[in-house]
Amino acid sequence: MKALLFLLQQPDIEKKMQEAPDKGYEIGVVIGTYLPFIVLVGIAYGIYYYQKKRRGQE
16 A cells, blocks of 8 residues: 555656756655655654553553
């Protein structure tokens, strides 16, 4: 499922990069594309760390 989602998003990113008016826009597209995934990974790690620490106290 993750690979399918990646393949569906990739052409849109490449198209936006080709049509970008300048480098600033390209950087914004990259940040806007990958930042949500990075945030979700951070939240998942925080939950994992919290639960691991909580189970260690019992």
